[in-house]
Amino acid sequence: MTTANPLLDTSGLPAFSSIQPGHVTPAMDVLLKEAEAALDKVTGPDVPPDYDTLSLLLDVATERLGRAWGAVGHLNAVADTPEIRAAFNENLPRLTEFYTRLGADERLYGKYKALSLTPEGQRLSPARHRALDNALRGFVLGGAELQGEAKKRFAEIQEQQAALSQAFSEHVMDATDAYSYYATAEELAGVPADVVESARTAAQAEGKDGHKLTLHMPCYLPVMQYATHRPLRETLYRAYATRASETGPAERDNTPLMQQIIALRQEEAALLGHASFADVSLVPKMATSPQQVMDFLRDLARRARPFAEKDMAELRDFARTELGLTDLQSWDIAFASEKLKEARYAFSDQEVKQYFTEPTVLAGLFKLIETLFDVNIKPDSAPVWHESVRFFRIERAGSLVGQFYLDLYARSGKRPGAWMDDVRGRWTRPDNHQTQTPVAHLVCNFASGVGGKPALLTHDDVTTLFHEFGHGLHHMLTKVDDIGVSGISGVEWDAVELPSQFMENFCWEWDVVQQLTSHVDTGQSLPRDLFDKMNAAKNFQSGMATLRQVEFSLFDMRLHAEAGNDQRVQAVVDEVRKEVAVNIPPAFNRFQHSFSHIFAGGYAAGYYSYKWAEVLSADAYAAFEEAATGPSGVLNPEVGRRYRESILEAGGSRTAMDNFKAFRGREPSIDALLRHQGMS
Secondary structure (H helix, E strand, O other), X not given: OOOOOHHHOOOOOOOOOOOOHHHHHHHHHXXXXXXXXXXXXXXXXXXOOOHHHHHHHHHXXXXXXXXXXXXXXXXXXXXXXXXXXXXXXXXXXXXXXXXXXXXXXXXXXXXHHHHHXXXXXXXXXXXXXXXXXHHHHHHHHOOOOOOHHHHXXXXXXXXXXXXXHHHHHHHHHXXXXXXXXXXXXXXXXXXXXXXXXXXXXXXXXXXXXXXXXXXXXXXXXXXXXXXXXXXXXXXXXXXXXXXXXXXXXXXXXXHHHHHHHHHHHHHHHHHOOOOOHHHHHHOOOOOOOHHHHHHHHHHHHHXXXXXXXXXXXXXXXXXXXXXXXXXXXXXXXXXXXXXXXXXXXXXXXXXXXXXXEHHHHHHHHHHHHHXXXXXXXXXXXXOOOOOOOEEEEXXXXXXXXXXXXXXXXXXXXXXXXXXXXXXXXXXXOOOOOOEEOOEEEEEEEEOXXXXXXXXXXXXXXXXXXXXXXXXXXXXXXXXXXXXXXXXXXXXOHHHOOHHHHHHHXXXXXXXHHHHHOOOOXXXXXXXXXXXXXXXXXXXXXHHHHHHHHXXXXXXXXXHHHOOOXXXXXXXXXXXXXXXXXXXXXXXXXXXXXXXXXXXXXXXXXXXXXXXXXXXXXXXXXXXXXXXXXXXXXXXXXXXXXXXXXXXXXXXXXXXXXXXXXXXXXXXXXXXXXXXXXXXX
């Protein structure tokens, strides 16, 4: 019976608590059939090239399909089971085939081209005009101008890439989940008590002695930072750095997948008439060529290198003289860095963490958003996929603006990392003329509370939370009613990190931090002297951190810009490290085997976006710093209003550069970024 299938009800929020693996295929049968019928109808001779008609007949059906499939994909990422994974993988080829065919349909492409030439097409609103231009560009990139065997091969490539990327992601998740090491109390010397207690509880739950250590970040990172037992650090580092590689089970080795993905991308680019996949990737971005991106990255590396070399020399000297580490290795870096930071600035991340209790952080974050963007955030209710997930609504003047799910904690069956994803976008629906409000997923992987106490967040965790909320606000605060360019839709990929990185800056403001902190035992907010130490340490090793991001970005761009790199993945890694890195990892390091951003996450030939957008975000935040003269400091509602209207509300309805210039009155400058990172 399909009538009781929760995936077929897209009238409201997803019924996450009711969705079962057995619902997936029957729902996709129905929704794909509806979408196919819509495509056939809209491309027929009886349908005129009219914007509203095309949207009513086609967008309604494809949005319904996309929302249902999005719910399945989300469950696959945050509540993975063998059954949900099997259902997802069974239907992934079908969805890929349909969307590939949709994006390459000559008849539909012809309708949109005809629309662009009509008087109505010439009179479209700026937002609709941009959505139409994006659609026409998308058809070209989707292979709509290909013929015969080339078109058939293009479709095959899309299906193969989708399957390979999904397998890549699964291998990383499975390799992360599969690893465990049962440590003795002696081996855990120096590790924070809450981490030790969580590890002991995890071992007890399995009926085992000792302490269960995993490669999930809330466990892995504190061990690498604080464990004085060097062999333990090496053991965990080796396991983490070789996940999903040839050193583990063959069925989880991502080596052949990377080779195949790169080769398929190169073949796709050739079919589309481009020199490389990097060229294809940059067509809808702000950057205009792979060379421009690599010049930008190398210029940034040149500016950062003196600072990075100084960082590394200081770390080696400290490790040798104070820690007795004469041969500093990669598994010593986090440990020695933490010790150096403690010695230089007289505080530790563990000390700071006691103040960032999750309820207080959330309350402070919500208050900041309410102050700057003239909204109210309230608890709301919706079916969820795990008992720890919460749901909220955003209102302005009593009217609903958007809603979001908040899934903060790491657990088995949940993809590592942090991300924002959309449930649905803002849209004045052509089928009922009602405005559909946007809904977002905000997902992190923090350690949950232990022993009845609230979760404690590191300052890095807090920054991550602010980052993902920046993405969420970009999606939810839009005022654009055309679904193709509302929120983050239609925003150039190398500008999409602007609002997320912008939000991170507030984590370094004293007035804000006071509102984010409440000591887990005493309830006191963070002392000023401790904040001053944190601020003094803000740019600790910023040179090294910048070069690390340049390393990732340059590897990604070179991998996709140069022919034949499908067989040279490790060689490209080695060459890039030789060019820009100040710390070369051991030969066994296989970071690329878990680099899901570029092999399974949409950032292929686009990882540079983080540094590119950081220039935009730092310059945007400088407007708040320049206006921080009154009692509200950087929390200036008037500047917040201008930022909201120029960037968040405008979404993809204008170019990112036009949005930025509407806010700042000029093009961006790199000066603010270098100043923020202590490299000016």
